[in-house]
Amino acid sequence: MTEKNKLIIQYIVLIFASVISVFPLVWMMIAATNRTVDIIAGKLTFGTQLVTNYNNLIANQDIFRGFMNSVKYSVIQTLVSILICSLAGYGFEVFHDKVKDALMALILMSMMIPFVALMIPLFRMFSSVGLLNSTLGFILPSLSTPFLIMLFRAAARSFPAEMIEAARIDGLNEFGIFFRMFIPTMRSTFAAALTVTFMNAWNNYIWPKVIMQDSKAQTLPMMISNLTSGYFTDYGALMLAVLITTLPTAVLFLALQKNFAEGITGAVK
Amino acid sequence: MKRKLLGMLLTVSMTATILAGCGGAAPAAGAGGADSSSPETQTSDTAGASAEDAKEADTQDASADTGSAGSGDSTLTVWTWDPNFNIYSITEAEKIYQKENPDFKLEIVETPWEDMQTNLGTILGSGNLSQLPDILLMQDFAFQKYAITYPDMFTDLTGSGIDFSKFGPGKLGESTVDGKNLGVPFDAGTEVACYRKDILEQAGYTVEDLTDIDWDKFIEIGKDVKAKTGYSLFSTQAGSADFIMQMIQSAGGKIWKDDGTPDFVGNEILVKSLETYKELFDTGVMDTGNSWDEYIATFTSGKTLGTINGCWIIASVQADETQSGLWSLTNMPKLSGISSATNYSNQGGSTWVITSNCKNVELASDFFAKTFAGSNELYDTILPGCAAISCWTPAASSSVYSEPIEFFGGEKIYSKIADFGAKVPAFERGVYFTEANTAIATAATNIVNGADIEKELEAAEETVNFNMGN
Numbered sequence: 001m002t003e004k005n006k007l008i009i010q011y012i013v014l015i016f017a018s019v020i021s022v023f024p025l026v027w028m029m030i031a032a033t034n035r036t037v038d039i040i041a042g043k044l045t046f047g048t049q050l051v052t053n054y055n056n057l058i059a060n061q062d063i064f065r066g067f068m069n070s071v072k073y074s075v076i077q078t079l080v081s082i083l084i085c086s087l088a089g090y091g092f093e094v095f096h097d098k099v100k101d102a103l104m105a106l107i108l109m110s111m112m113i114p115f116v117a118l119m120i121p122l123f124r125m126f127s128s129v130g131l132l133n134s135t136l137g138f139i140l141p142s143l144s145t146p147f148l149i150m151l152f153r154a155a156a157r158s159f160p161a162e163m164i165e166a167a168r169i170d171g172l173n174e175f176g177i178f179f180r181m182f183i184p185t186m187r188s189t190f191a192a193a194l195t196v197t198f199m200n201a202w203n204n205y206i207w208p209k210v211i212m213q214d215s216k217a218q219t220l221p222m223m224i225s226n227l228t229s230g231y232f233t234d235y236g237a238l239m240l241a242v243l244i245t246t247l248p249t250a251v252l253f254l255a256l257q258k259n260f261a262e263g264i265t266g267a268v269k
Numbered sequence: 270m271k272r273k274l275l276g277m278l279l280t281v282s283m284t285a286t287i288l289a290g291c292g293g294a295a296p297a298a299g300a301g302g303a304d305s306s307s308p309e310t311q312t313s314d315t316a317g318a319s320a321e322d323a324k325e326a327d328t329q330d331a332s333a334d335t336g337s338a339g340s341g342d343s344t345l346t347v348w349t350w351d352p353n354f355n356i357y358s359i360t361e362a363e364k365i366y367q368k369e370n371p372d373f374k375l376e377i378v379e380t381p382w383e384d385m386q387t388n389l390g391t392i393l394g395s396g397n398l399s400q401l402p403d404i405l406l407m408q409d410f411a412f413q414k415y416a417i418t419y420p421d422m423f424t425d426l427t428g429s430g431i432d433f434s435k436f437g438p439g440k441l442g443e444s445t446v447d448g449k450n451l452g453v454p455f456d457a458g459t460e461v462a463c464y465r466k467d468i469l470e471q472a473g474y475t476v477e478d479l480t481d482i483d484w485d486k487f488i489e490i491g492k493d494v495k496a497k498t499g500y501s502l503f504s505t506q507a508g509s510a511d512f513i514m515q516m517i518q519s520a521g522g523k524i525w526k527d528d529g530t531p532d533f534v535g536n537e538i539l540v541k542s543l544e545t546y547k548e549l550f551d552t553g554v555m556d557t558g559n560s561w562d563e564y565i566a567t568f569t570s571g572k573t574l575g576t577i578n579g580c581w582i583i584a585s586v587q588a589d590e591t592q593s594g595l596w597s598l599t600n601m602p603k604l605s606g607i608s609s610a611t612n613y614s615n616q617g618g619s620t621w622v623i624t625s626n627c628k629n630v631e632l633a634s635d636f637f638a639k640t641f642a643g644s645n646e647l648y649d650t651i652l653p654g655c656a657a658i659s660c661w662t663p664a665a666s667s668s669v670y671s672e673p674i675e676f677f678g679g680e681k682i683y684s685k686i687a688d689f690g691a692k693v694p695a696f697e698r699g700v701y702f703t704e705a706n707t708a709i710a711t712a713a714t715n716i717v718n719g720a721d722i723e724k725e726l727e728a729a730e731e732t733v734n735f736n737m738g739n
Contacts, residue, residue, distance in 0.1 A: 037589040040562060041570035060352050124395040132400070210391050213400070215378045222384075229381030230351035232584035235562075 028246070031239035039235040053236035057227075060237060063244065065216065066223045071248075073208070073219065074201035077139040081197050082190065084144050089152025090178055094164065104153070111146040115206070123210055133214045141207060142200065148193055155189040155263075156182070191256040192263025199249050220245040342629045343372040345636070348380040348388075349406040354581075355619070358455070358651045362640035365647050373636065375404075382408055393419050401626035403633055407452065409443040409618045410702055416446045417700045423451040424623040429634040431642045439695045440660040444620045451622065453637045454660040458579030458617030459690040460515055462503070463586050465574040466597045466678065472497040476597040481612055483605040484545045491554030500574040501556040504567035508559070510710035511616060512577075514696075516542040519614035520604045521694035524705055531705060531733040533726040539709075540726070541604050543716055550717045577601050579616030580658055580686050587676050594675065598682045600689055613692040618660070658686050665691075704736040705729075 031039045034047035057063060092104050122141055131137035159182060167177045183190065205221045212218060218226075224245060227238045253260065349355040356377055363375045380388065385405065392400045401422060407415065416423060426433075427450045433441060436454045444452030464476055472494040479490065479502075491502040505512040517524065522538030525531060533539060549555035556573045558564030565585050568576045576582055586596060603610040621641065623633045640647050641661065648664035651657040653672070659665065665687035673679040699705070708729035715725050 037569050040566040042566075120391055120394040123391045123400075124397060127395070127397055127400050206387065209384045210388055213378060213388070213402075215376075218379070225381050225384060226350065226352075226379045229379075229383075230353055230584075231581040232353070232588065 028239050028243055031235060032243045034236055036235045049236055053240045056234055057237040057240050061223045061226060063223060066218055066220045069217060070202060070219045073135055073138045074198055076135060077201040078194060078197045081143050082193050085148035086152045089149045090156045090182055093153045093156035107146050107149060119210060126211055132211050133217045137211045138208055151193055155186050159185060188259040188262035191259030195253055195256050195260050198252055202249055343632065344374040344376055345404055345633055346402040347375050347377045347404045348385055348402045350379060350381045354655045354657060355406055357655050358657050361650050362647050365644055366636050366640055393422060398422060398626050401624040403624060403627040405622050405624060406619050407622050409620055410698055412443050412620055413698050414700045416451050422625055424625055424627055424630050426450045426623060426634060431634055431638045435662050436660050437662060437691055439693045442695045452620035453641050455619050455621055455641060457658045457660045457690050458581060458615050459658060459686050459693060460601050460614035460616060461580045461598050461686060462577045462601045463575055463596055463598050465595050467595050468498055468500055468574040476599050480599040482602050484602045485605045487602040488548055488552055488554050492552050495553050502554050503575045503577045504556040504558055504564055504573045506561060506564040507557040508710055510706045510713055513542050513546055513709055513713055514706060515614040515616050516604060518694060518696040519601060519611050520607045521609040523697055525697060525699045530739060531730045533730040538607055540722060541607055543713060543722055545604060546713055547717050581617060583656060594678050596677050598677055598680060598685060611692060611694060613689050615693045652683060701733060701737055704733050708732040
């Protein structure tokens with residue numbers, strides 16, 4: 001087989017894979033501009049119903065409030081979570097000893113406990129201290145995640161020990177090393193962590209659903225669920241809501257795409 | 270040194286901002302008082318608090334968290350779903366009740382049924398019933414399950430001033446346990462058959478030919494229509510036994526023995542239903558959709574010329590306004606060779622529940638007594654507003670029910686449905702209805718693919734017994 005043929009086959013496979021991955025997104029956009037009956041019938045061209053769908057959507061759900069709630073919860077959770085987990089991951093690596101390594105293994109093991117198993121005890125705790133319907137109640141269970149700690153620990157491993165030594169000799173204290181050397185060097189890891197945490201917080205559904213018992217505290221994913229609950233589902237409005245919900249994460253991901261790939265593989269700049 | 274100080278300051282201010290952000294951010298409206306009071310302090314309190322302390326806190330927070338603290342006892346919290354149907358209906362009821370009780374207010378939290386089950390599971394599982402709302406809406410198929418498993422979550426409404434004698438016995442049975450009324454019946458799921466008149470006419474039939482008939486006759490006509498037009502008469506959703514359950518109910522059948530164990534093997538009505546189901550499938554008179562959306566698509570975009578389901582399906586039938594005037598509505602076919610068979614059944618519907626956590630049961634009962642169980646005005650509003658068919662029998666005599674509906678060629682479909690509804694045989698769903706439904710759905714799929722009915726029913730019975738822990 002010639003080089004050219006190989007390339008052609010490669011391209012065909014890649015184009016095929018791209019179409020499969022991009023199709024749902026394109027379909028979502030198309031559906032947001034069509035009537036429900038056309039969507040169900042499988043229409044694959046853009047329609048003219050975007051404005052109607054939008055009007056139906058805002059008549060049905062307070063989508064702006066949902067958007068603002070989602071932004072608030074997600075941004076706060078992302079910032080606090082990254083601060084805590086990066087400090088923890090850095091600490092576990094740089095100051096590691098036998099006890100801390102064992103503790104780290106324990107934290108990793110907790111990844112295996114499914115969230116639904118923790119839901120009832122968490123709900124008991126949170127309702128007894130009045131944290132229902134609050135931002136703190138939303139973010140607290142997922143502030144520190146084993147995955148993020150692991151990610152930052154791996155990043156700290158590739159952070160040269162000589163640099164830390166040199167900084168110490170120059171008189172920088174440990175927090176100074178973390179904030180002024182580790183963070184700038186590990187920008188890509190932080191970008192990756194930011195993307196993952198923000199997406200998780202943004203898409204978080206089951207926990208908010210359990211603790212946000214006030215309509216005014218509902219997030220976008222909860223509103224999408226509301227849209228599917230009736231005897232009749234307006235797919236046009238639903239798809240528009242899904243599109244609106246997807247946009248912020250898509251924009252964030254595209255903006256940090258380059259860093260994301262580097263961060264996950266643990267590169268040092 | 271300066272830089273170090275600056276770094277420290279930045280860190281401290283960042284942390285402070287974040288914490289302040291958390292503290293002030295309790296968006297709860299009704300619950301404002303209890304929730305927004307610096308959650309940080311509350312967390313640190315709990316760290317050292319004993320279990321008893323936490324329990325005490327439970328009761329203190331309860332009234333606040335269910336959403337009505339501070340607004341007095343005349344505000345009730347409601348969990349329900351669907352702004353176009355349930356939420357619309359209870360809001361109209363609120364307006365009617367407010368005429369006499371201006372202080373009365375409902376705080377409605379939109380909660381889809383799937384989510385409500387998660388919420389109820391969490392609340393009931395944690396044993397903290399104080400987090401329940403005052404009122405919630407419950408799907409009829411799940412009512413018995415909750416009523417028998419968690420009797421503590423209901424307020425017994427027998428003798429509460431609500432006149433239950435005005436509800437049809439079939440519907441009332443869904444929310445009655447041991448003679449106690451645990452809910453206020455709301456919408457009905459009376460079985461209707463909707464057909465496209467224009468396509469039937471092409472094959473030389475009218476909707477009258479499909480009215481008051483049995484399935485044998487239906488299949489005969491269906492084969493002819495299929496040969497002439499290519500359309501199936503109706504469709505079902507594959508992998509669900511809802512339709513088979515509707516057939517069983519139409520014949521006054523049952524799926525449970527008196528001792529509560531499954532009654533599948535040798536159940537004449539169930540066997541006949543499955544045989545009919547297989548024949549409908551084999552002859553192509555019935556089409557199937559693999560998902561709910563596909564099922565809806567079969568009749569909205571032209572693979573089948575009709576649908577047979579609970580009357581709420583009308584909302585989906587009417588979605589395409591270009592088909593206005595082409596549809597007609599009638600009753601479902603009955604099982605042949607069964608003496609108790611009727612042309613009437615039910616699929617779905619829901620019932621209002623006043624929970625045991627309701628802080629003003631008297632007010633809530635009075636609200637229902639004067640609206641859903643006593644207001645013609647309410648049903649006259651919500652029928653044209655959202656096609657909510659009443660289970661409250663006096664409503665059916667209202668003039669609104671005999672309005673001609675243009676989409677159905679000027680037929681008085683609502684009085685028809687109300688008439689059907691009064692003839693629906695009662696059906697005992699039991700606690701394990703969902704399990705039975707799933708097991709029979711599996712059996713039905715295998716039977717359609719050629720498996721032996723008796724063997725499949727034995728297997729289904731075994732599965733349900735296993736699920737029940739027998």
